[in-house]
Amino acid sequence: MQPQASPNARLCLDFSADGLNVYANRRALKDLRDQLTWLIDSPPEEHYHCHVLMALENDESKFDGKRPRNAGVVFSDNAAEMLNADLDAGEVVDLSFFVVAEDDLDQLQARQR
Numbered sequence: 872m873q874p875q876a877s878p879n880a881r882l883c884l885d886f887s888a889d890g891l892n893v894y895a896n897r898r899a900l901k902d903l904r905d906q907l908t909w910l911i912d913s914p915p916e917e918h919y920h921c922h923v924l925m926a927l928e929n930d931e932s933k934f935d936g937k938r939p940r941n942a943g944v945v946f947s948d949n950a951a952e953m954l955n956a957d958l959d960a961g962e963v964v965d966l967s968f969f970v971v972a973e974d975d976l977d978q979l980q981a982r983q984r
Contacts, residue, residue: 888952
């Protein structure tokens with residue numbers, strides 16, 4: 872059975888020129904760890920998967936319309952540059968994870984669309 876996330880998990884996917892940055896509090900990273908452990912332990916022939924935002928978004932955000940979402944997306948001003956990265960020339964588009972303080976998440980989540 873897929874694990875349930877804590878209502879206190881906070882995560883923000885930030886698309887930027889460098890790629891996708893995942894900013895989260897410790898609770899969200901632990902919940903993501905639990906999701907990935909469940910996925911790792913699942914039978915490969917089942918093709919189970921984890922939708923990060925759907926798995927970590929709490930009920931207040933998902934069903935009651937609370938904004939900003941506790942698990943959401945922002946786009947940095949330079950996000951369009953990621954699409955034009957010259958991968959053949961060695962430019963890197965990366966996936967990075969950051970644990971950040973609650974006030975950092977407040978600032979990021981204030982930019983949600």
